[in-house]
Amino acid sequence: MATAFSATLPLHGSSQENRLLLPPTRLPPPSSFLGSTRSLPIRRLNHAHAARRSPVVAVQEIVKEKKPTNSLLITKEEGLVLYEDMILGRSFEDMCAQMYYRGKMFGFVHLYNGQEAVSTGFIKLLTKSDSVVSTYRDHVHALSKGVSARAVMSELFGKVTGCCRGQGGSMHMFSKEHNMLGGFAFIGEGIPVATGAAFTSKYKREVLKQDCDDVTVAFFGDGTCNNGQFYECLNMAALYKLPIIFVVENNLWAIGMSHLRSTSDPEIWKKGPAFGMPGVHVDGMDVLKVREVAKEAVSRARRGEGPTLVECETYRFRGHSLADPDELRDAAEKAKYAARDPITALKKYLIENKLANEGELKTIEKKIDDLVEEAVEFADASPQPGRSQLLENVFADPKGFGIGPDGRYRCEDPKFTEGTAQV
Amino acid sequence: REKMWGILRQRGIDGGGLSLRRTRSASVSARSYAAGSKEMTVRDALNSAIDEEMSADPKVFVMGEEVGQYQGAYKITKGLLEKYGPERVYDTPITEAGFTGIGVGAAYAGLKPVVEFMTFNFSMQAIDHIINSAAKSNYMSAGQINVPIVFRGPNGAAAGVGAQHSQCYAAWYASVPGLKVLAPYSAEDARGLLKAAIRDPDPVVFLENELLYGESFPISEEALDSSFCLPIGKAKIERQGKDVTIVTFSKMVGFALKAAEKLAEEGISAEVINLRSIRPLDRATINASVRKTSRLVTVEEGFPQHGVCAEICASVVEESFSYLDAPVERIAGADVPMPYAANLERLALPQVEDIVRAAKRACYRSK
Numbered sequence: 001m002a003t004a005f006s007a008t009l010p011l012h013g014s015s016q017e018n019r020l021l022l023p024p025t026r027l028p029p030p031s032s033f034l035g036s037t038r039s040l041p042i043r044r045l046n047h048a049h050a051a052r053r054s055p056v057v058a059v060q061e062i063v064k065e066k067k068p069t070n071s072l073l074i075t076k077e078e079g080l081v082l083y084e085d086m087i088l089g090r091s092f093e094d095m096c097a098q099m100y101y102r103g104k105m106f107g108f109v110h111l112y113n114g115q116e117a118v119s120t121g122f123i124k125l126l127t128k129s130d131s132v133v134s135t136y137r138d139h140v141h142a143l144s145k146g147v148s149a150r151a152v153m154s155e156l157f158g159k160v161t162g163c164c165r166g167q168g169g170s171m172h173m174f175s176k177e178h179n180m181l182g183g184f185a186f187i188g189e190g191i192p193v194a195t196g197a198a199f200t201s202k203y204k205r206e207v208l209k210q211d212c213d214d215v216t217v218a219f220f221g222d223g224t225c226n227n228g229q230f231y232e233c234l235n236m237a238a239l240y241k242l243p244i245i246f247v248v249e250n251n252l253w254a255i256g257m258s259h260l261r262s263t264s265d266p267e268i269w270k271k272g273p274a275f276g277m278p279g280v281h282v283d284g285m286d287v288l289k290v291r292e293v294a295k296e297a298v299s300r301a302r303r304g305e306g307p308t309l310v311e312c313e314t315y316r317f318r319g320h321s322l323a324d325p326d327e328l329r330d331a332a333e334k335a336k337y338a339a340r341d342p343i344t345a346l347k348k349y350l351i352e353n354k355l356a357n358e359g360e361l362k363t364i365e366k367k368i369d370d371l372v373e374e375a376v377e378f379a380d381a382s383p384q385p386g387r388s389q390l391l392e393n394v395f396a397d398p399k400g401f402g403i404g405p406d407g408r409y410r411c412e413d414p415k416f417t418e419g420t421a422q423v
Numbered sequence: 424r425e426k427m428w429g430i431l432r433q434r435g436i437d438g439g440g441l442s443l444r445r446t447r448s449a450s451v452s453a454r455s456y457a458a459g460s461k462e463m464t465v466r467d468a469l470n471s472a473i474d475e476e477m478s479a480d481p482k483v484f485v486m487g488e489e490v491g492q493y494q495g496a497y498k499i500t501k502g503l504l505e506k507y508g509p510e511r512v513y514d515t516p517i518t519e520a521g522f523t524g525i526g527v528g529a530a531y532a533g534l535k536p537v538v539e540f541m542t543f544n545f546s547m548q549a550i551d552h553i554i555n556s557a558a559k560s561n562y563m564s565a566g567q568i569n570v571p572i573v574f575r576g577p578n579g580a581a582a583g584v585g586a587q588h589s590q591c592y593a594a595w596y597a598s599v600p601g602l603k604v605l606a607p608y609s610a611e612d613a614r615g616l617l618k619a620a621i622r623d624p625d626p627v628v629f630l631e632n633e634l635l636y637g638e639s640f641p642i643s644e645e646a647l648d649s650s651f652c653l654p655i656g657k658a659k660i661e662r663q664g665k666d667v668t669i670v671t672f673s674k675m676v677g678f679a680l681k682a683a684e685k686l687a688e689e690g691i692s693a694e695v696i697n698l699r700s701i702r703p704l705d706r707a708t709i710n711a712s713v714r715k716t717s718r719l720v721t722v723e724e725g726f727p728q729h730g731v732c733a734e735i736c737a738s739v740v741e742e743s744f745s746y747l748d749a750p751v752e753r754i755a756g757a758d759v760p761m762p763y764a765a766n767l768e769r770l771a772l773p774q775v776e777d778i779v780r781a782a783k784r785a786c787y788r789s790k
Contacts, residue, residue, distance in 0.1 A: 131532065165565035174564030181531050181568070182560070186551055192521050193556055196528020203534060207510045208481055232521025239516070393562050394600050396569035396624035406707075409656075 073288045076355045082287055083350065083361060085124055086116040086343050087368045089140035092149060093318075095372045096139065096156060100322045104380070105156045108185075109170045112140040114285075114317035117342035118249050119144045121290030121312075122217050125298050131179040131216040133194035136171035137249075137316075138183045141219060146178040153375040159382035166385045167393065179214075187220065188227035191246070194218030195233045198244035198307075215243040215301040223254030225268045234275040234309065243301035245294070246272075248311045249284065255320040256328045272309030284312030285340040288349065315340075461647070466636040468610035469499045469575075472617040473537060475649045477507055480535065483621060486513040486526055487539030487576075496541045497577060497636055523549035523574070527556045530572040530626075537621060540576035543592045543630065550595075557626040558601030573620045575629035578606070579673065579724045580772055582634065586760035591725030593672070596628040597702040597734075603655055604701040606630045608676040610640040612699055615653030623655065630701075632674045658705035660712070664694035667782045668712040670735055671722040672698040675773060679722055682778035691786055701731055709735060710743045717748040718785040722773055727755035752781040 074082065093111040100109050112119065115137075123132060123144035134141040142152050147163050155162025156170055163175050172183040181197055184190040197216040204212040224230055225248060237244050248268050252259045260266050272279025278300075282293045290312055297308040315337035319326030350356040463471075477483045489496045491504040491514040504512040515522040519540065526536035540546045546553060557570045580589040597604045603625055607613040613631070620627035645651060661676060662683050669679045676697045683693040694712050698705065713719050719739050721732035736751040757771040 133528075164563060164567070167565045168563040172563040174560070174568055176564070176567035181528070182556075182564070184556065186555060189524070189551060189556055192524020192552065193528035193531060195521070196525040196530070197532045198528075199525055200529045200532035200534050203484070203510070203529070207484075229520045229524065232516075232518035233524070235516060236518065236521055236525060393566040395603070396561050396566070396571075 072353055072355070073292060074355070079346070079350050079355045080360070080364065082120050082124060082291070083343075083346055083356075084364050084368065085120040085144055086287065086346065087365055088143055088149065088371070089116040089119060090343060091365075091368050091372045092139060092143060092152070092375075095153075095376060097318070097322060099156070099376065105170070106158075107169060108136065108321055108323070109156070110137040110321045111318045112137050112316070114337065114341070115249055115251060115314045116140060117287035117290050117346075118219070118247065118284045118312045118314055121287045122219075122245070122247060122294045122298075125291065125294050126215070126217065129179060129214050131181050131194070131197045131214065132219070133181045133190040133197065133216065134173075134183060134219045135187060135190055135221065135224075136183070136185050137221075138171070138173045138180075142173040142175065142178075142180050142183075145175070145180045147173065147175045147180055149371055149375040150378045151175075153372075154379040154382050157379040157382070158384065159379055160385040160389070161378070161382040165389065167389070187224045188229040191218050191220060191224070191229055191233045194246075195237050195242060195244055198237065198242035198301075199240065201243050202240065213243070213302045213304075215245065215298055217245045217247055217298075219247050219249055221254060222248060222250040222252065222259040222268065223257065223262070224248075225250075225271065226263055231271075231275075234271065234277065234307075237307040238276040241304065241306035243304065244307045245297045245301055246307060246309045248309070249314055250311055251314050251316045253316070253320070253329060255324065258328075267311075269309060269311040277307045277309055279309045279311070281311045281313065284314030285337065285342050285345065287342050287346050317341075461642050461644075462639040463610040463614075463642040463647075464637055464639050465607070465610050465613045465631070466497070466499060468613040468642070469617055469631065469636075470501055470503075472614045473500065473621070474503065474506070476537075476618055476621040477503065477511065479649070481511075482533065483535045483537060484511040484513065484529075485537045485539065486515055486522055488515055488517060488541050490514060490539050495539075497633060499631075499636070500539065519545050519548035520552065523552040524556065526572055526574075527552050527560075527570060527626075530557070530570040531560070531568050535571045535573075535621060537573045537575060540574065542581075542588055542633070543576050543578040544588050544590055546574065546576070546592065553596070553602070553626070553628065554599050558599050560601075561625065562601055569624050570626045571624045573617075573623075573627045573629055575617070575620075575631060577633035577636075578630035579632055580756070580761055580768070583763060583765060583768060584761075585763050589761035591630075591723065591756070592628075593630055593701050593723070594725055594730045594734075596630075597704070597731060598729075599702075601626070602702060603627045604630065605655065605699065606632075606672040606701055607699065608635070608661075608673055608697050610642050611646045612653065612659075612697070614642075614646055615651055616655070616699060619652045619655050622652065627655075630673065635674055635677075638677075653699065656700050656703040656705060658699055658708040659697045660694060660708070661697045662693070662695040664692040665716055666692045666694075667718040667720060667785050668694045668696060668709070668716045669720045669722065669778065669782060670696045670698065670709055670712075672701060672731070673724070675722045675724060675778075678773065678775050679778055681775045682782065685775065685779050686782055689783075691782060693782055698731075704734065704738070706738045706742065710739060713739050713743045714746045717746055718752075718782075719747070720752040720754065720778065720781045720785055722754045722778055722781075724756050724772055727753070727758050730755050749785045752785050754778060754781050 089112060093113050096109055099105045119140045132141055132145050139152055151163040155164055158166040160166055163173060168174060171185045173180060174182050194216045201212050201214040204210045250268060269279035269281040280293055283289050293310055297310055300308055347361060485500055485503060490500040491512045494501040523538055526538040529536050553574055557572055561569045579591040593606060596602055605616045605620060607616045620629050671679045679695045683695050686693045694716055696712055721735045723730055723732050732753040732755055736753055739751055754773045754777050761771055762768055
């Protein structure tokens with residue numbers, strides 16, 4: 001199992017050790033976390049999430065405890081959940097590309113192919129009330145968080161049945177129900193918003209005295225790590241000890257700008273300890289490694305110990321967006337990462353460790369294919385938004401449209417939704 | 424409330440900064456304000472509004488630079504840290520983009536932040552969050568996520584603070600759909616509008632004026648009540664008149680009222696409208712007034728091009744063209760970055776004489 005995940009990481013140049021657990025190749029400075037997940041005994045890790053498991057898993061727990069050297073990181077159920085989520089992400093994005101080239105989708109579409117391990121690894125550990133904040137590359141984050149494929153596809157088609165009624169689009173996936181807080185086009189914009197959501201969680205606990213241990217996960221890229229807002233938030237999150245996890249999806253490229261060309265110190269995880277929080281580097285093409293790091297970071301946040309910065313080294317198989325010709329990236333680099341496809345790796349792990357067989361995995365793939373096809377049909381068949389929707393939802397309080405010529409609030413006018421503009 | 428007032432007075436809340444304590448003359452107060460014998464400075468009014476809203480709703484919290492231990496850069500948040508503690512009054516580091524974003528995120532998640540900018544000039548460092556994450560969110564999420572946040576702070580020119588501290592942002596923020604932009608003048612405006620803003624479920628940009636903080640205004644019993652609120656989107660007619668309509672907001676309302684007195688001496692009866700709300704703009708009141716007087720003079724402190732006055736003039740020309748007897752008059756700050764020298768600064772901002780001159784021009788043109 002370890003061999004599938006132990007390819008060398010270009011930034012470090014040294015080969016990965018065969019470890020079941022976390023792979024930080026540099027030890028964080030002794031004063032900080034130490035979570036060093038390296039020193040984390042397997043036992044404690046299991047105990048931490050034993051409560052969340054089903055009885056079948058408990059049996060494996062016992063087996064694991066008896067034979068620590070032969071422990072698997074996941075159970076069959078968990079493995080299948082992870083596999084399904086990654087396949088959903090991949091199929092959905094591939095379908096998006098097809099639909100875009102057929103003209104059904106338009107504008108800016110940024111696909112997540114290749115990075116599924118990060119989204120699945122983190123978001124599958126969260127509860128419904130935990131929040132996720134993302135960037136414009138947010139389709140898969142929304143799907144992992146629980147927004148239905150139908151709703152996301154309709155949103156991309158600009159139909160009224162989309163998760164934001166067609167008003168947001170590819171880059172602005174919001175879902176209050178699933179606590180998917182967007183979907184932001186400006187890089188770095190989501191980080192302070194995520195910090196604010198984490199702030200609310202702490203405020204609810206301390207000031208409003210509610211029982212709240214929700215955490216927030218902020219996803220952003222390597223380019224964002226050169227943006228001022230990132231540092232401002234690292235500072236404040238550590239200062240106020242907020243329950244947030246900053247996840248850097250370092251795919252080494254910001255459109256055509258290589259991370260190494262634009263950053264004075266390309267090792268992003270190091271920036272965490274500078275602000276007093278642990279910084280962890282993990283292989284983002286390996287969903288199990290990401291999941292292990294995520295478990296520790298999430299439970300740290302839930303315990304009230306504060307933020308963590310996790311740098312996931314990953315890769316996007318497609319260009320920055322569907323309009324990007326992707327000419328600057330070296331074919332050899334692409335091939336190298338394609339060989340480390342997270343889905344193939346997990347499949348291999350599941351089969352080699354007898355957690356699932358080909359048949360079961362094929363069933364899942366077929367199921368997802370059908371789901372995505374159905375989502376496209378649903379989106380195609382849905383109507384476009386009505387004209388009156390143009391002026392709706394500008395304000396939560398419609399009195400914000402002011403007072404009409406008759407001295408009464410405009411929103412009380414029976415013809416209000418027809419708007420005052422000529423549409 | 425009386426006790427709170429007493430305490431605030433003892434702490435010398437009117438001290439610090441520029442306190443222009445000018446009491447209104449009796450005749451003006453009888454004409455323009457509700458009959459009230461109490462006076463309150465705008466600073467006290469804002470402080471009491473935030474205080475009352477914080478005590479009514481535990482989800483309201485204050486965040487900004489120097490709002491806590493320093494008691495507020497302009498002492499608006501004086502006493503709040505002692506009363507509510509550091510969990511509800513946050514002294515932030517100097518990170519406008521960061522803390523504004525945190526406020527917006529907290530509002531997404533259900534809290535009601537009151538974010539203070541030391542001056543609105545600093546809001547430019549956070550403008551992405553005000554516009555992109557706050558104003559547009561309710562629309563982009565199709566009503567799922569509303570942002571009940573208030574961004575407040577002093578706006579416009581102060582006295583001798585130079586070009587980078589003197590810009591008026593009313594026009595910038597008022598052009599964005601999804602924001603509500605308020606600009607109080609008197610203490611009653613300040614109290615009522617700030618309370619309405621904090622209770623409002625949408626993002627509100629609350630533009631105060633540093634030079635008005637120390638000014639006292641008469642205030643009615645009704646305005647001192649803790650449930651007092653002014654409607655957002657409704658302008659106030661400060662002074663009735665029939666010859667020319669002067670429309671303005673914030674500090675310029677005071678100048679307009681003085682100009683109206685001067686004009687009255689010359690037989691011109693000016694109607695002064697205090698906008699209170701820049702977005703949504705109360706076009707109905709403005710147009711009704713212009714239809715009555717047939718002449719319009721708009722005044723603002725900000726830069727002239729694409730300003731609030733331009734919008735008002737356009738609105739009046741579109742809706743009440745046939746009622747106009749004279750071209751619309753627009754008085755704005757000079758089209759230059761604010762100079763430092765006191766005499767140049769005076770020249771760069773509208774003065775009472777400018778308003779009088781423009782009003783006379785509007786009146787004589789028809790002859």
